[in-house]
Amino acid sequence: MTQTDEEKARYQARMAKKKAHIDQKVAEATEERGIIIVLTGNGKGKSTAGFGNVARCVGHGFKAGVIQFIKGTWACGERDLLEQHGVECHVMATGFTWDTQDKAKDTAAAQAVWQSGKAMLTNPELRLVLLDELTYMIRYGYLDESEVITALQNRPKQQSVIITGRGCPKALIELADTVSEIKPVKHAFDAGIKAQQGIDW
Amino acid sequence: MTQTDEEKARYQARMAKKKAHIDQKVAEATEERGIIIVLTGNGKGKSTAGFGNVARCVGHGFKAGVIQFIKGTWACGERDLLEQHGVECHVMATGFTWDTQDKAKDTAAAQAVWQSGKAMLTNPELRLVLLDELTYMIRYGYLDESEVITALQNRPKQQSVIITGRGCPKALIELADTVSEIKPVKHAFDAGIKAQQGIDW
Numbered sequence: 001m002t003q004t005d006e007e008k009a010r011y012q013a014r015m016a017k018k019k020a021h022i023d024q025k026v027a028e029a030t031e032e033r034g035i036i037i038v039l040t041g042n043g044k045g046k047s048t049a050g051f052g053n054v055a056r057c058v059g060h061g062f063k064a065g066v067i068q069f070i071k072g073t074w075a076c077g078e079r080d081l082l083e084q085h086g087v088e089c090h091v092m093a094t095g096f097t098w099d100t101q102d103k104a105k106d107t108a109a110a111q112a113v114w115q116s117g118k119a120m121l122t123n124p125e126l127r128l129v130l131l132d133e134l135t136y137m138i139r140y141g142y143l144d145e146s147e148v149i150t151a152l153q154n155r156p157k158q159q160s161v162i163i164t165g166r167g168c169p170k171a172l173i174e175l176a177d178t179v180s181e182i183k184p185v186k187h188a189f190d191a192g193i194k195a196q197q198g199i200d201w
Numbered sequence: 202m203t204q205t206d207e208e209k210a211r212y213q214a215r216m217a218k219k220k221a222h223i224d225q226k227v228a229e230a231t232e233e234r235g236i237i238i239v240l241t242g243n244g245k246g247k248s249t250a251g252f253g254n255v256a257r258c259v260g261h262g263f264k265a266g267v268i269q270f271i272k273g274t275w276a277c278g279e280r281d282l283l284e285q286h287g288v289e290c291h292v293m294a295t296g297f298t299w300d301t302q303d304k305a306k307d308t309a310a311a312q313a314v315w316q317s318g319k320a321m322l323t324n325p326e327l328r329l330v331l332l333d334e335l336t337y338m339i340r341y342g343y344l345d346e347s348e349v350i351t352a353l354q355n356r357p358k359q360q361s362v363i364i365t366g367r368g369c370p371k372a373l374i375e376l377a378d379t380v381s382e383i384k385p386v387k388h389a390f391d392a393g394i395k396a397q398q399g400i401d402w
Contacts, residue, residue, distance in 0.1 A: 003304060038386075045383065050249075059283075078257040081256050182382070188378035193230060195230065
């Protein structure tokens with residue numbers, strides 16, 4: 001690709017304008033505090049984004065904690081790896097609701113792991129807390145929504161929290177600073193491709 | 202929460218039905234091969250999901266590789282961490298286009314790192330290859346779309362690939378097996394909250 005001098009100058013002017021706009025936005029963002037990030041929607045990538053952010057955080061030398069609701073009966077590569085880096089993980093480990101078929105037992109398991117979550121939300125040493133699949137716990141009535149919200153509101157000022165799961169309750173969306181909705185455009189599983197270790201779990 | 206026996210039986214029946222449906226879908230998904238996952242859209246979570254999936258993969262003991270387009274001038278916590286686990290990372294490291302303001306130089310940098318990407322796409326030892334921010338390279342014309350597609354099509358059968366970035370070209374969406382569109386509902390940055398190390402980068 002060869003650019004003429006004129007094309008080059010035009011490109012440079014366009015990019016300089018874009019840079020000025022972005023620099024201004026960066027300059028305007030001055031509030032320094034932890035944030036709440038919600039990753040919801042029915043598409044693939046919510047939990048992996050949560051764990052990826054934990055990897056980013058501990059990769060910079062900060063401390064982070066993980067509460068994993070529902071899952072935990074299968075081997076979890078990302079959790080195993082992050083535990084090697086000092087990430088404290090607590091796992092509900094009941095499996096899916098359609099596997100347990102026992103609401104009282106699931107509720108007790110959710111409540112038990114939530115006590116560890118609440119403790120994390122009071123610990124200023126943790127820069128990031130991942131509450132993976134939390135949304136279901138509220139929707140199923142295993143955890144009390146207002147209790148969760150109070151714990152989130154009272155957390156240390158510099159602590160960030162990531163909440164994942166489908167169908168995030170409205171009150172959590174409102175409380176959050178950053179919300180992404182992950183929409184499924186298509187999924188390999190629906191095309192008959194088997195879920196694979198290292199990719200799907 | 203106290204369930205009556207009747208409520209308990211109703212719940213169990215509903216979950217048993219759900220389990221039967223899911224078990225059937227799992228049984229129908231029999232094709233075993235690597236997949237292409239596209240994470241696109243304007244919301245937060247694309248690259249972190251990509252890196253989270255790499256963490257999952259190497260956490261299970263598989264090998265993975267990462268090509269990081271555009272970014273790489275900043276410290277990258279998740280890359281530092283994954284390199285400790287043997288993940289081969291190649292980084293374009295030019296910074297954003299509006300910072301470089303030099304299309305010829307950016308194109309050369311993209312082409313150089315793409316050579317490493319092409320080599321990864323022929324390496325059957327790699328279970329997963331992350332092509333982070335690839336979409337921009339095609340959109341900006343730094344890489345040839347058909348060359349990228351040919352390399353993806355000819356990769357080893359069991360290898361999976363994750364492609365991230367906004368505005369994914371249609372041909373890549375069509376080729377992909379799993380596509381998630383990450384929609385921004387809201388973003389802390391727009392509310393004036395400063396980007397933070399360990400969270401935003």
